[in-house]
Ligand SMILES: C=CC1=C(C)c2cc3[nH]c(cc4nc(cc5[nH]c(cc1n2)c(C)c5CCC(=O)O)C(CCC(=O)O)=C4C)c(C)c3C=C
């Protein structure tokens with residue numbers, strides 16, 4: 001352990017991704033993901049036969065084919081962006097006078113949350129800020145990350161101090177980073193499309209009825225972004241993608257919305273996904289391949305996908321400000337000098 005290693009860390013948590021775009025890797029990833037009771041709330045006795053008897057026999061091959069269409073020579077886009085964001089955030093925080101170790105971690109798959117927390121303990125870290133890469137709070141995502149941290153804690157005697165960020169759907173730097181990415185897109189493309197479709201990952205409608213604030217936060221992000229871009233109500237539309245299973249999910253659904261827009265005469269569409277901070281299967285394949293094809297087939301002429309925030313400077317600045325807001329009050333001590341950063 002280096003004597004001058006930071007004693008404070010940020011664990012930058014994302015959803016996770018399969019190890020490889022293969023049926024076997026997808027089976028193991030989906031088994032872990034879909035066994036999480038935060039994700040599927042059906043009683044275990046009823047869910048197990050469906051998961052193991054049907055879903056894990058059929059879905060892995062189909063999902064693997066989709067992953068193959070977005071996989072890069074270096075691996076899964078979601079993992080690569082998350083790793084890059086962690087490195088950049090560590091640099092930004094150091095520049096701000098907060099020497100902090102930043103490690104990426106995945107809720108499902110590798111690098112696992114428990115293993116990364118263990119690595120931080122081995123470095124002598126005493127305080128950990130758990131920062132999820134989901135701007136909008138949902139029990140299916142952020143609470144599940146917290147569960148994984150708390151599960152790890154149950155086996156640890158000398159715990160670090162822990163803080164959890166519960167989302168930042170209305171944080172001004174996050175909204176500014178989104179607005180900047182839209183403006184840059186308009187500049188690159190030589191102007192606006194007729195409509196901006198703002199698509200978020202869905203969740204079951206039932207979760208919202210039971211108190212999940214996710215839908216409300218997606219709406220709030222949308223309104224803040226539209227206001228920042230000075231869009232009037234006819235120039236943008238919110239929708240929800242990635243429905244899983246047969247239950248009713250948040251509506252309107254993205255693909256039928258894009259089709260209805262094309263059939264209603266909208267010829268050009270810009271699409272942004274503010275709930276995803278890294279490009280991944282859900283944006284690169286579902287939006288930029290499936291929804292694109294559906295829009296064009298229904299009569300649309302121009303479908304323009306706006307990339308996620310990924311490694312944009314505005315986004316890393318936002319992440320750094322969000323981290324600093326939540327690190328406030330924690331001593332950032334150098335072990336040698338016990339100096340406290342201002
Ligand atoms: C951004 C927030 C996300 C929420 C909310 C969310 C809820 C949720 N997801 C599923 C089921 C699946 N999601 C899958 C992929 C996936 N989901 C998110 C994010 C959210 N999910 C991301 C970033 C990704 C892509 C990961 C990648 O490797 O690129 C998948 C796996 C792919 C597939 O087989 O379709 C499933 C399954 C549920 C059931 C749910 C809420 C109840």
Ligand SMILES: [Fe+2]
Pocket residue numbers: 201242
């Ligand atoms: Fe998902």
Ligand SMILES: [Fe+2]
Pocket residue numbers: 242281282286
């Ligand atoms: Fe999907």
